[in-house]
Amino acid sequence: MHPLVLQYDGDSEEKISKIMTEEIIIAGFGGQGVLSMGKILAYSAIMQDQEVSWMPSYGPEMRGGTANVTVILSSERISSPIINTFDTAIILNQQSLDKFENSVKPGGVLIYDGNGISRHPERRDINIYRIDAASEAAKLGSAKAVNMIVLGGYLKVKPLVELQNVVKGLAESLPQRHHSLIPMNEKAIKRGMEIVNTVHEVG
Amino acid sequence: MAENLKTENIISTRNLVYKKSSILTDNVMHYCPGCGHGTAHRLIAEVIEEMDIQAETIGITPVGCAVLMYNYLDIDMQEAAHGRAPALATAVKRLMPDKYVFTYQGDGDLAAIGTAETIHACNRGEDFTIFFINNGIYGMTGGQMAPTTIPNMKSSTSPYGRDVEMMGNPLKITELVAQLPGTYYVTRQAVHTAGAVRRAKKAIRKAFENQSLKKGLSLVEIVSNCNSGWKMEPVEANRWMEENMFQYYPPGDIKVDGKILST
Amino acid sequence: MKELKLMKGNEAIAEAAIRAGADAYFGYPITPQSEVLEYLMAERPHERTGMIVLQAESEIAAINMVYGGAACGRKVMTSSSSPGISLKQEGLSYIAGSELPCLVVNVVRGGPGLGTIQPAQSDYFQAVKGGGHGDYRLIVLAPASVQEMADFVDLGFELAFRYRNPAMILTDGALGQMMEKVWLKEPKPRMTEYPEWATTGKTPDRERNIITSLELDSGRQEKFNLKLQAKYREMEEKEVRYETIECEDAEYLLVAYGTSARICQKSVQVARENGIKVGLLRPMTLFPFPKKILREMAPKLKGILSVEMSTGQMVEDVMLAVNGLVEVEHYGRMGGIIPAPDEIVSVLEEKFIKQNYYG
Numbered sequence: 043m044h045p046l047v048l049q050y051d052g053d054s055e056e057k058i059s060k061i062m063t064e065e066i067i068i069a070g071f072g073g074q075g076v077l078s079m080g081k082i083l084a085y086s087a088i089m090q091d092q093e094v095s096w097m098p099s100y101g102p103e104m105r106g107g108t109a110n111v112t113v114i115l116s117s118e119r120i121s122s123p124i125i126n127t128f129d130t131a132i133i134l135n136q137q138s139l140d141k142f143e144n145s146v147k148p149g150g151v152l153i154y155d156g157n158g159i160s161r162h163p164e165r166r167d168i169n170i171y172r173i174d175a176a177s178e179a180a181k182l183g184s185a186k187a188v189n190m191i192v193l194g195g196y197l198k199v200k201p202l203v204e205l206q207n208v209v210k211g212l213a214e215s216l217p218q219r220h221h222s223l224i225p226m227n228e229k230a231i232k233r234g235m236e237i238v239n240t241v242h243e244v245g
Numbered sequence: 246m247a248e249n250l251k252t253e254n255i256i257s258t259r260n261l262v263y264k265k266s267s268i269l270t271d272n273v274m275h276y277c278p279g280c281g282h283g284t285a286h287r288l289i290a291e292v293i294e295e296m297d298i299q300a301e302t303i304g305i306t307p308v309g310c311a312v313l314m315y316n317y318l319d320i321d322m323q324e325a326a327h328g329r330a331p332a333l334a335t336a337v338k339r340l341m342p343d344k345y346v347f348t349y350q351g352d353g354d355l356a357a358i359g360t361a362e363t364i365h366a367c368n369r370g371e372d373f374t375i376f377f378i379n380n381g382i383y384g385m386t387g388g389q390m391a392p393t394t395i396p397n398m399k400s401s402t403s404p405y406g407r408d409v410e411m412m413g414n415p416l417k418i419t420e421l422v423a424q425l426p427g428t429y430y431v432t433r434q435a436v437h438t439a440g441a442v443r444r445a446k447k448a449i450r451k452a453f454e455n456q457s458l459k460k461g462l463s464l465v466e467i468v469s470n471c472n473s474g475w476k477m478e479p480v481e482a483n484r485w486m487e488e489n490m491f492q493y494y495p496p497g498d499i500k501v502d503g504k505i506l507s508t
Numbered sequence: 509m510k511e512l513k514l515m516k517g518n519e520a521i522a523e524a525a526i527r528a529g530a531d532a533y534f535g536y537p538i539t540p541q542s543e544v545l546e547y548l549m550a551e552r553p554h555e556r557t558g559m560i561v562l563q564a565e566s567e568i569a570a571i572n573m574v575y576g577g578a579a580c581g582r583k584v585m586t587s588s589s590s591p592g593i594s595l596k597q598e599g600l601s602y603i604a605g606s607e608l609p610c611l612v613v614n615v616v617r618g619g620p621g622l623g624t625i626q627p628a629q630s631d632y633f634q635a636v637k638g639g640g641h642g643d644y645r646l647i648v649l650a651p652a653s654v655q656e657m658a659d660f661v662d663l664g665f666e667l668a669f670r671y672r673n674p675a676m677i678l679t680d681g682a683l684g685q686m687m688e689k690v691w692l693k694e695p696k697p698r699m700t701e702y703p704e705w706a707t708t709g710k711t712p713d714r715e716r717n718i719i720t721s722l723e724l725d726s727g728r729q730e731k732f733n734l735k736l737q738a739k740y741r742e743m744e745e746k747e748v749r750y751e752t753i754e755c756e757d758a759e760y761l762l763v764a765y766g767t768s769a770r771i772c773q774k775s776v777q778v779a780r781e782n783g784i785k786v787g788l789l790r791p792m793t794l795f796p797f798p799k800k801i802l803r804e805m806a807p808k809l810k811g812i813l814s815v816e817m818s819t820g821q822m823v824e825d826v827m828l829a830v831n832g833l834v835e836v837e838h839y840g841r842m843g844g845i846i847p848a849p850d851e852i853v854s855v856l857e858e859k860f861i862k863q864n865y866y867g
């Protein structure tokens with residue numbers, strides 16, 4: 043039951059051709075739903091039989107109340123859950139933009155909420171999308187929907203998980219008593235898919 | 246030789262006036278002659294025998310002179326680290342709520358190094374019994390000052406007498422835990438006279454019986470002498486105890502059936 | 509029923525404890541492991557299995573509650589993080605000296621002192637060399653995933669009871685806080701029969717049971733010490749667990765456990781993409797340590813790099829294992845900093861490969 047020796051000799055040629063790995067950082071203020079967005083994304087990927095890891099910054103953050111979480115979705119066993127370059131950065135405040143803009147791999151994706159941003163992303167070797175989720179959430183009358191709107195924007199840009207699996211992921215990650223909120227969250231995700239704008243795309 | 250002093254007459258059950266409790270083993274106790282620990286052990290053994298709870302009793306010994314109590318009582322016992330017996334007893338009682346569980350602790354063990362464990366077990370209202378032997382001194386390590394050493398009392402670490410200005414006051418932990426809502430029965434006894442022994446045994450029995458009520462912790466303090474540590478003859482030590490220790494630690498019930506008695 | 513969940517490592521430990529049929533958990537809050545106690549309190553395991561959960565007044569009380577429960581032959585555990593584990597050392601020494609089984613989890617944070625709440629691996633010496641006073645060892649398991657956090661709870665109890673010895677899961681804040689997929693095992697019922705040495709009340713059909721670590725006779729104490737040593741040798745014979753990753757043709761070997769092993773797994777990929785033949789040996793048991801396999805591999809290697817989030821502790825065991833057969837170096841980050849995969853590859857090149865160019 044508990045093997046004494048495990049052996050792992052890398053992946054077979056055949057498997058390598060199908061490997062998909064998406065390494066994401068989601069960062070913003072504590073309270074913007076950064077951690078739960080990551081959790082829902084991770085759950086959604088599990089619904090599609092993917093491997094996942096969700097690695098938060100924890101404890102009272104020293105630098106201005108920011109929270110971030112690294113989420114990895116992969117078709118293979120995940121090695122390091124802690125990485126310093128990302129395929130995608132999802133950014134919800136200025137401090138996080140300043141901190142992570144340069145950590146996006148060339149050709150990667152940066153999605154940011156433009157509300158409250160004074161210095162916009164400047165890189166030209168990555169794909170940049172803007173989604174003004176905070177103002178949209180205010181229009182929808184639910185400040186809590188920010189993270190779902192952003193998630194919608196991400197799924198539009200990178201449709202790695204299907205919407206039906208995100209809904210399943212929501213059901214898994216929310217306690218039963220909050221299940222009545224699922225339709226409202228689904229609506230916010232769909233709205234996010236509509237309002238995400240391309241700022242810059244490479245090649 | 247008179248007829249009735251023949252061996253067979255002496256050992257005949259018809260003439261039996263006193264016998265060693267079946268709960269006491271045949272091991273020779275290591276306590277100093279005159280020490281109260283042996284009497285306290287005997288009373289606990291007798292109560293276990295009379296209540297017929299040998300198979301249901303788990304005792305926890307302290308670090309102190311009574312560390313080897315498990316050699317003398319024929320029951321399942323655990324030997325705790327210094328001061329931690331109430332923590333062990335908490336787990337034992339919670340895992341086996343229908344058993345009788347007791348700790349047996351000295352004043353250094355219970356009121357110095359183990360103060361936190363004592364107070365919190367009392368305050369949680371754990372349904373076990375604490376037997377607290379207060380001899381005002383660290384007996385096992387050779388007579389150092391204890392938290393219960395009374396003012397001006399000499400010990401090897403207060404050789405000129407306990408100076409409360411410098412060394413702090415003696416701790417009346419029994420009065421203290423009586424204030425906590427988790428204690429159900431708190432009493433102070435002694436074992437230096439026949440009358441005291443009879444009263445102490447009643448208290449010990451009540452403390453055991455309380456366990457089945459599940460109304461909280463029972464604590465029986467036994468003020469005892471330590472003639473070696475006090476550097477006195479046993480009789481002198483008992484007299485000194487009555488004249489000095491009882492001033493500070495007056496025997497009697499402090500809390501009965503969950504109610505503090507007014508004095 | 510087996511169940512797939514997304515859980516934090518700390519939560520996985522708590523849920524696995526309920527499913528392993530644990531009888532009791534005693535704990536005291538400390539970051540980054542408070543989720544264990546929080547999860548257990550929220551789950552009401554008493555209603556699920558009858559398991560007892562109690563927040564103790566200190567780590568000292570908690571480990572001594574474990575001592576009392578273990579002496580009754582029950583499956584009992586506690587968890588804490590570094591400063592709290594220091595407080596438990598006395599209790600652990602008594603538990604080892606009384607030959608009792610129990611499980612202790614250390615979700616390590618950086619030190620010394622109050623240190624940092626961020627992850628570290630700086631309690632290795634304390635965990636594998638005994639920790640408290642006296643000649644004793646703990647069985648030390650080092651999970652590297654949330655799945656292993658869960659699996660090692662059951663394994664820890666199993667080994668603890670097999671050897672009547674305390675077992676420790678040595679993990680860190682990163683593994684405690686991160687979420688991964690975890691397959692939860694079918695719940696095991698709690699024990700209904702207890703070992704014959706347990707203090708459950710002396711019945712007429714047996715002698716009284718005494719749980720103690722005291723022995724005033726030197727000859728008997730020495731005999732007992734030798735008995736413990738024999739037990740530890742048997743563990744070294746039978747219970748070593750490890751994983752090898754791409755070691756087949758490796759010229760250089762990384763040795764790392766827990767979070768560091770996860771990072772190093774990526775370093776192996778990065779190095780191989782750069783044409784350096786690197787493998788990873790990941791000890792899953794830190795005591796007993798995988799000495800034999802290291803010694804077997806040593807002659808074929810050009811260098812070993814021990815990677816730890818510490819100033820270099822496990823590296824000493826690696827050196828002892830290879831006994832000079834190959835050069836051993838250490839690389840570590842401290843204070844809650846986790847080394848990056850490519851950083852490790854650069855260090856490997858720096859320490860072993862570049863210097864070869866210059867002879």
Ligand SMILES: Cc1ncc(C[n+]2csc(CCOP(=O)(O)OP(=O)(O)O)c2C)c(N)n1
Pocket residue numbers: 308309310311327350351352353354355378380382383384385386391
């Ligand atoms: C951690 C620890 N500190 C100190 C000691 C040494 N020690 C053994 S017994 C004792 C005092 C015991 O005094 P008390 O509890 O009053 O019991 P008595 O011996 O008087 O019955 C001390 C300090 C120890 N065993 N463990």
